[in-house]
Amino acid sequence: MPVVKVKGMSCQHCVKSVTEALKALKAKDISxxxxxxxxxxxxxTPITPDAVKEAITKIGFEVEA
Structure with missing residues (x-):
């Protein structure tokens, strides 16, 4: 499974926001x-790492390289 390191999450609302952003890209089995x-x-999941990074940064979080 691809792993993305996300900075700035502090609560369950953050978890839900990231999950929903990836669901919008048709990602499956999100954790x-x-x-x-x-x-x-x-x-x-047929999405590029760049698309994942863009979706997460659009909602206000930082993705570590």
Missing amino acids: VDLLSGDVTYAEE
């Missing part, structure tokens, strides 16, 4: 770990 900042999604 957001609030404490570590790790976001994972199914490898067979």
Whole structure:
């Protein structure tokens, strides 16, 4: 599963926002770990890492490179 490190999440609302942003890209099996900042999604999801980064930054979070 691809892993994206997200900075700036502090609550369950943040988790929901990131999850919804990835669902909009048709990502599957999304998991957001609030404490570590790790976001994972199914490898067979047909989206690019750049699209994931853009979707997350659009909602106000920072993606570590």
